[in-house]
Amino acid sequence: MQVIRAVGREAAAKKYDLLSAMMAHGLAGDKHRQRLVLRLMALITTRYNWQRDELTIGQREIARLWCVDERTVKREMAKLRALGWIEIKQQGARGRVSVLGLNLDRILLDTKAEWPNIGPDFVERVGGKRAEPTSNVVPLHRPEPMPAEGLWAEARTRLAEEDPALFDAWFAGLIEAERDETCLTLFAPSRFHAAYVQTHLLERLRIAVQRCDGRVGKVRLIGP
Structure with missing residues (x-):
C-alpha cells in the first residue's frame, strides 16, 4: 500500500x-x-x-x-x-x-x-508495497502464533485481517500478560521484539484493541 x-x-x-x-x-x-x-x-x-x-x-x-x-x-x-x-x-x-x-x-x-x-x-x-519501517526489519526468529482468548484473541483477528504478513512477523508471537479496565499488557518473545513493536507499531495495536473494547485505550509491551 x-x-x-x-x-x-x-x-x-x-x-x-x-x-x-x-x-x-x-x-x-x-x-x-x-x-x-x-x-x-x-x-x-x-x-x-x-x-x-x-x-x-x-x-x-x-x-x-x-x-x-x-x-x-x-x-x-x-x-x-x-x-x-x-x-x-x-x-x-x-x-x-x-x-x-x-x-x-x-x-x-x-x-x-x-x-x-x-x-x-x-x-x-x-495497493503497491507499503513503504514503512516494518518492510526493512524482520525478527531474528519468527515466533509461532500463540493461543489467545477474549479481547486479545479478537484484536489478533483484526490485525491478521488487516495485514497478514505484518501480523505473522510482529503480532503473532505476543501473549496477553495482564489486563485491567483501561490497559492491555502484552508479553513479547524478546526485548528487541517488544521495543520494536512499541516504537513502530503501537498505534496500530492500540487501535485494534480499542475497536474491540472501547474502554481499553492503552496497550503496553514488555519483554523477558
Whole structure:
C-alpha cells in the first residue's frame, strides 16, 4: 500500500486517491458512516494543509460548515479520533484551537476493502508495497502464533485481517500478560521484539484493541 504524501509531481493524484478511497468506503457503509466520512472530507477539502499535515479549525467553524450544533461536532470528532483517522498534534489553549493531523495510513487501511469498487486500476496503483519501517526489519526468529482468548484473541483477528504478513512477523508471537479496565499488557518473545513493536507499531495495536473494547485505550509491551 502506498503512503500518501502530498508532495512532488504526483501530489494532486495522491490527494484524489485518498478522497476516492474515503468516498468508496462511505458509500459502502450505512447512513451514519456515510455522513461521518462526508463531514471529514469536507474538512479535508476546505481546511486541511496537505504539506504540513495540519487541520486547524475551531468547533464553531466546523459546526457552521457541517450545518450542525457544536455538540454534534464534539461527538463526531470524538468518533474520528476513536477510529484513529484524526490525531491531536497540538492541544488548544488560551483561546487557540487545537492543531489536528490525519492518519492517512490508517484511513487507507480502513478503506482497503472498498478499493475494488473503484476499479482494478485503483487497487493496483494504491495497493503497491507499503513503504514503512516494518518492510526493512524482520525478527531474528519468527515466533509461532500463540493461543489467545477474549479481547486479545479478537484484536489478533483484526490485525491478521488487516495485514497478514505484518501480523505473522510482529503480532503473532505476543501473549496477553495482564489486563485491567483501561490497559492491555502484552508479553513479547524478546526485548528487541517488544521495543520494536512499541516504537513502530503501537498505534496500530492500540487501535485494534480499542475497536474491540472501547474502554481499553492503552496497550503496553514488555519483554523477558
